[in-house]
Amino acid sequence: MRIGVDGRELAGSARTGIGRYVMEVLRAASRDGWECVVYGDARTRPVTLPGVTLRVLDGRWTQCWDQVMLPRQLARDRVSAFLSPYYKGPLFAPCPVVLTIHDLFFLDYPGRRRPLHRAMMTRVARLYARRATAIIADSEYSKRTIVERLGITPASVTVIPVALGAEFRPEPGTEAVRSRYAISDPYILYVGNFRPHKNLPRLIRAFAALDAPLRGRHVLVLAGGDRANRPALEALAKGLGVADRVVFPGQVHDADLPALYSACALFVLPSLEEGFGLPALEALACGAAVVAADRAAIPEVVGDAGLLVDPEDEAAIAAAITRVLSTPELRESLRRRGLERAREFPHDRTAGAVLALLRRVSEPR
Structure with a gap:
C-alpha cells in the first residue's frame, strides 16, 4: 500500500492543527509498514519516519x-x-x-458578509467535493453542514474526530510554566485565536460582570498569538476597568499547553462556531473544568462533561463561571467527568480511521 499525502502544512518550524493531523497519519502509516510519499514545496521540512519519502514539487502558482x-x-x-x-x-x-x-469558514466567515466571494468559493468547493472519492469531516455537525452547503450525498462523508495528542493529560509541577507566562493568580483560561467567531468580547464582558470579590481572586488568561485582533480586546478590557485582570501571554509553546490547562481554575470556550472545538477536548484531558458554548460541534465534543451555555448570553456565561468557581464539588465533578470524556478520543483513533478509509477507497470496485 502506497499512499500520497499533501504535506505543505509541514512548513519550517510552524506547527498547526492541520500539520499535527498530517503527522499523526504519517506516524500511523509508518508503524503499519505502509509506503508514504509526502508531496511538498520548497518550504516543506523533511519527515524522518521509516517508509516516508518527501517529494518536493516545483510550482510557484498554487493551482499549477x-x-x-x-x-x-x-x-x-x-x-x-x-x-x-x-x-x-x-x-x-x-x-x-x-x-x-x-x-x-473559507466559504462564509461568521460575521462577514461577502456574497460574491461566498458564491464563487461555494462553486469551487462543490466541484472539489464532487470529484473526490471520499470526504472526511471532524464532527457530525460539520458533516451536516458540508452535505447541506456543498450538495453532496451523506454517504460520501465520513466523520473522523480530530486526534487528541497523547501529551494532553494532567501535569503536575506547573509553577515554572505559570511563571514563564507571568500568570500568578488563579486563572480562567481561553486558548485559541482572537477572530470574531471566538466570541471573546462577550467573554471579557462576562468576566467584568462577575462579583468583585470573585473577579478579584481570578484573572482571565486569553492565550494566543493573534496580534491583529488583540488590540481591540485590550481596549475593551481597559474600557470595562478590568485591564489589570485580563492577561495576554501571547503564543503558548506546544510543550507548555498541558501544564497551562492542568493548572487553570476553569477553561472557557465561548465560540459561536466551531467545526470541532479541540481546545475544549485538550482541557478536559488535562483535568480542567470546562464551560463551553452550546453551539456547532462543541456539544459533540464536551458532552455532559462540561457546562454548556448560550454564547450570546453574557449573563449566562457569567453565571456558569460563577457557579463553577464558587462550588468546589461541582468543579471536582467536572474534572472527573472531563477525564472520562477525553478517554473516548484516544490519540491513535483518528489516524487509524483515516488509514482504514484510504485502504477502503483504494480497493478495486
Whole structure:
C-alpha cells in the first residue's frame, strides 16, 4: 500500500492543527509498514519516519501545483490513494482522492458578509467535493453542514474526530510554566485565536460582570498569538476597568499547553462556531473544568462533561463561571467527568480511521 499525502502544512518550524493531523497519519502509516510519499514545496521540512519519502514539487502558482504537477507525480509514483488535509485536491488524479474538510469558514466567515466571494468559493468547493472519492469531516455537525452547503450525498462523508495528542493529560509541577507566562493568580483560561467567531468580547464582558470579590481572586488568561485582533480586546478590557485582570501571554509553546490547562481554575470556550472545538477536548484531558458554548460541534465534543451555555448570553456565561468557581464539588465533578470524556478520543483513533478509509477507497470496485 502506497499512499500520497499533501504535506505543505509541514512548513519550517510552524506547527498547526492541520500539520499535527498530517503527522499523526504519517506516524500511523509508518508503524503499519505502509509506503508514504509526502508531496511538498520548497518550504516543506523533511519527515524522518521509516517508509516516508518527501517529494518536493516545483510550482510557484498554487493551482499549477494542485492540478498539474501533483497529478503527474502521483501517476509516476503509482500511488494507491491520496489524502488532502484541505477542502481541495487534484480534479483529475490517477488514484482515489480523499479530502479533509474541517469547516466551511473559507466559504462564509461568521460575521462577514461577502456574497460574491461566498458564491464563487461555494462553486469551487462543490466541484472539489464532487470529484473526490471520499470526504472526511471532524464532527457530525460539520458533516451536516458540508452535505447541506456543498450538495453532496451523506454517504460520501465520513466523520473522523480530530486526534487528541497523547501529551494532553494532567501535569503536575506547573509553577515554572505559570511563571514563564507571568500568570500568578488563579486563572480562567481561553486558548485559541482572537477572530470574531471566538466570541471573546462577550467573554471579557462576562468576566467584568462577575462579583468583585470573585473577579478579584481570578484573572482571565486569553492565550494566543493573534496580534491583529488583540488590540481591540485590550481596549475593551481597559474600557470595562478590568485591564489589570485580563492577561495576554501571547503564543503558548506546544510543550507548555498541558501544564497551562492542568493548572487553570476553569477553561472557557465561548465560540459561536466551531467545526470541532479541540481546545475544549485538550482541557478536559488535562483535568480542567470546562464551560463551553452550546453551539456547532462543541456539544459533540464536551458532552455532559462540561457546562454548556448560550454564547450570546453574557449573563449566562457569567453565571456558569460563577457557579463553577464558587462550588468546589461541582468543579471536582467536572474534572472527573472531563477525564472520562477525553478517554473516548484516544490519540491513535483518528489516524487509524483515516488509514482504514484510504485502504477502503483504494480497493478495486
